[in-house]
Amino acid sequence: MALLVQKFGGSSVADVAAIRRVAQRIVETHRAGHDVAVVVSAMGDTTDELLELAIAISPGPPPEREMDMLLTAGERISMALLAMAIADQGVRARSFTGEQAGMRTDSSHGRARLLSVTPDRVQATLREGAVAIVAGFQGVSEDDDVTTLGRGGSDTTAVALAAALDADVCEIYTDVDGLYTADPRIVPSASRVTRITVEETLEMAAHGAKILHLRAVEYARRFKVPLHVRSSFSDQEGTWILVGRPLTAAVEDPMEDPLISGIAHEKSLGKVTAVGIPDRPGAAAKVVGAVASVGVSIDMIVQNVSTSHSATSDISFTLPESDGARAVAAVRDLQHEMGFADVLYTSHIGKISLVGAGLRSNPDVAHRFFGALAQAGVNIEMISTSEIRISVITDQEHLADAVRSVHTAFNLDADAEAVVYGGTGR
Template sequence: MSLKVMKFGGSSVGDPERMKRVASRIVETQRAGDQCVVVVSAMGDTTDDLIDLTKQISDVAPPAREMDMLLTTGEQVSVALLSMAIHSLGQSVVSYTGWQAGMYTEAVHGKARITDIQPKRIFDALEQGNVVIVAGFQGMTEDGEITTLGRGGSDTTAVALAAAIKADVCEIFTDVDGIYSTDPRVVKCARKLPEITYDEMLELANLGAAVLHPRAVEYAKNYNVLLVVRSSFNHNAGTNVKEEAAMEQGIVVRGIASDKNVARISILGVAEKPGQLAKVFTALAAAQIDVDIIVQSGVLNGLADFSFTVALSDKERAVRVLEGIQSEVGFREVTSQENLVKVSIVGAGMVSTPGVAAKMFEVISELGLSINMVSTSEIKTSCVIDSGRLNEVIQALHTAYGLDTDQQAFVGGPAERR
């Protein structure tokens, strides 16, 4: 007997028929002798629909606390309906909200981090022979306030829960049957990876690959949770995400990721003296704005220009923060640029193989595109380029690094949500 955490995203439970199919799969697993703890996202477009409702109520941004009160209802609908579907198949089952399951978070609405899990009720229910269904994406503060975990919150719930209950495996069911070398909706001949390291997966997730959220991979790496990404639409073998993975012969780049949520901000005419950059990035951090690639130009007449990228959704707020400290820092002006994307290559073999980044630059250049910014690490290279020909760039890179296959990738439905 093994203890499994099974996570199903929004498209897997997007309508009653899919919900019933998921219920059958869970019951099948339980009756095969495994104990099942299931984490579920909101159905289909439920979260987007709830957000749209808030816009019909008021043009003013709603309080973050009330948004959390609203958005957590989507997962509560899912767990209740899935429990009913499982019950109808004759299997004992119990559903819990995040807070009923003992999921405690910091007091930050909208993107809280998990601080503790007290899974006593889960263990008690398992001992009684139940399948346990837990609402993903949500938790509660020590003061009893309901919180949400932000984008990818259900993945994070599942992996953190697997770590807390010492599950043998955490299976992430999605609309594709594993981790691919790139998005199989863009490249039909993408390569399915039988396994991938935590570090490679973390880079891909941080760089825009939507199949797993970075925080979930971080949890898995920190607590050595075996992750398996597989399809909810078939029983194909998935991709194992673990500490070490066998290298495929001749494959140096394992994956290509892209991120369309990119804006470039430039600060011009900054005095070249100690502490200036610290003031800028301290202010941005205080506003909870993450900064990615940073590039500084040369110094002329004691003044320097530097640029960095932020999420496109944070661009306006970042500009306001910088304008608020302009007199303190003393720069000339701040500018911003949209219509950009970040495309990245990732592979543990890159560190010992010369010329990998050079090939990327060459491929992009041959397409007649300019590279605006570059960032590298031991296992990845990222380029910020204009957004107009992203899919063409991905396909060209995929071919150049020998990742194309003769088979067409499996895609079972629309992209998963949370």
């Protein structure tokens, strides 16, 4: 008998039929002798619909506290309906809000971070032989205000709950059969990855892969929570994310890791360039600090030092396109003080990243990667690397062609097309 935490995303509980299907899966797991705690997202497009209601009521920026109170209603609806559906199949179930499940957070509404998890009521429910269902995406602050965890928050809730319960595994159920070598909506011939290290998964999540949220993977690595990404629409084995904790013999097979685990891509990025910065110590720190002070996260950074006698440099960095205006304004505020020439902004930027443990030991990877991009007619604007990743910036228009070309160049294409059951990938 094992203790499992199962997380079901919005596409998995999109309507009544879907909730009943999920309930049946949970009941089958419970009747197989396992203890089951469940984390559930809001149904389908409920969160988007609540956001539209808020905009209709208040076209200006709404109070963040009240927005969190509104958005958490979606998960409360799905958790209660799921508990009813499980009870209807003869198994006791009890639902809990994030607060009732012991999810304590800081006070950052809309993007709260977990401070502690004390799931006493969840543990008591499991000891009674019932299924515990927890609303994802939400918690309660030290001031006893309801908070939300931001994008991908239900994944984080599930992993944090699994860590607090010392669960044997956290199963993330979505609408595809696991992690793929590329987004199957862009590359229909993408291959399912049967196992992948948590470090490779972090790189994939950080650079555009949408199946798992970055904060959830970070939490899994920190607390060594084994993850199993599966589809709620099929019985496929899915993808195991290895964190160092012993699992089954099949998963622990010490066969050599594949050269490339996958290709991630990200669109809707922007690029800011500060031109002609006097080349002296501390210049980059001032630019990056100004951007950070307005709450904008920077991704890739490149500094080009002039080889002429002008002793100037250009600093370019990428960021979410939605943050472009704030970042440009912050950098422009420094222009007079630092004496640089101009601030340039480019929108509609895309990024493609090649991820795999084999990058450490194979010197030909970069050559093949850049060659595949050249064959697809893709121009490279920026390059960033780590031990297990190479990322390049290009224009968004050619991003899909770039992904497909690189995927084929590394022999990642499968014989059959991947199945996307719900259409969202979450």
